[in-house]
Amino acid sequence: ELKVEQNPLFLSMQEGKNYTIYCNYSTTSDRLYWYRQDPGKSLESLFVLLSNGAVKQEGRLMASLDTKARLSTLHITAAVHDLSATYFCAVEAGNMLTFGGGTRLMVKP
Amino acid sequence: DAGITQSPRHKVTETGTPVTLRCHQTENHRYMYWYRQDPGHGLRLIHYSYGVKDTDKGEVSDGYSVSRSKTEDFLLTLESATSSQTSVYFCAISQTPNYGYTFGSGTRLTVV
Numbered sequence: 001e002l003k004v005e006q007n008p009l010f011l012s013m014q015e016g017k018n019y020t021i022y023c024n025y026s027t028t029s030d031r032l033y034w035y036r037q038d039p040g041k042s043l044e045s046l047f048v049l050l051s052n053g054a055v056k057q058e059g060r061l062m063a064s065l066d067t068k069a070r071l072s073t074l075h076i077t078a079a080v081h082d083l084s085a086t087y088f089c090a091v092e093a094g095n096m097l098t099f100g101g102g103t104r105l106m107v108k109p
Numbered sequence: 110d111a112g113i114t115q116s117p118r119h120k121v122t123e124t125g126t127p128v129t130l131r132c133h134q135t136e137n138h139r140y141m142y143w144y145r146q147d148p149g150h151g152l153r154l155i156h157y158s159y160g161v162k163d164t165d166k167g168e169v170s171d172g173y174s175v176s177r178s179k180t181e182d183f184l185l186t187l188e189s190a191t192s193s194q195t196s197v198y199f200c201a202i203s204q205t206p207n208y209g210y211t212f213g214s215g216t217r218l219t220v221v
Contacts, residue, residue: 009149033210042199043152043212088151095140095159096167097201097210099151 006100021074023089033090112136115213128187132200140203141183145196190220
């Protein structure tokens with residue numbers, strides 16, 4: 001059974017600081033996704049990582065994938081308040097996604 | 110989200126009553142999924158469909174059934190709602206599992 005663990009579950013940070021969210025998974029996967037969710041809203045796709053060593057960047061967010069370590073990271077550079085949200089990683093295996101528990105990010109001015 | 114609609118958006122129901130949630134898509138995607146979201150658990154797969162009348166169970170399928178009689182509609186039924194089924198339910202669609210997923214806006218269900 002595929003297990004996906006995210007940490008930390010909650011992250012409070014100051015604007016301008018850097019931080020990393022970690023996503024570990026237990027078995028071989030097809031691809032890994034990162035999503036953002038604002039309160040009361042649906043999930044917004046941020047990144048899809050397809051292969052070992054994949055790195056994708058969009059603005060202040062950068063995601064990477066190490067399939068050998070079964071680890072993905074979401075790095076936040078110089079955080080701004082607008083990045084406050086809950087972030088999920090999700091691992092695809094077979095026909096379905098298995099989600100991590102989410103990281104609630106709060107960026108304080 | 111464009112192309113995928115969930116109804117109702119909110120529902121309060123009593124324990125023991127049947128409840129049906131609807132997911133409607135206009136994208137003609139083959140795969141449809143039902144997830145539930147609870148604090149600390151992320152989203153967990155309830156059931157999914159890979160074609161008309163083709164469905165399979167997910168991680169947390171007990172107490173739920175689904176039906177897909179046409180490509181565009183995927184129904185989730187709680188035969189006898191319980192308080193543990195209070196949750197936010199998301200539908201997702203995918204053309205194939207390799208082409209990414211689009212999520213609906215969610216249905217907030219409260220069982221009292």
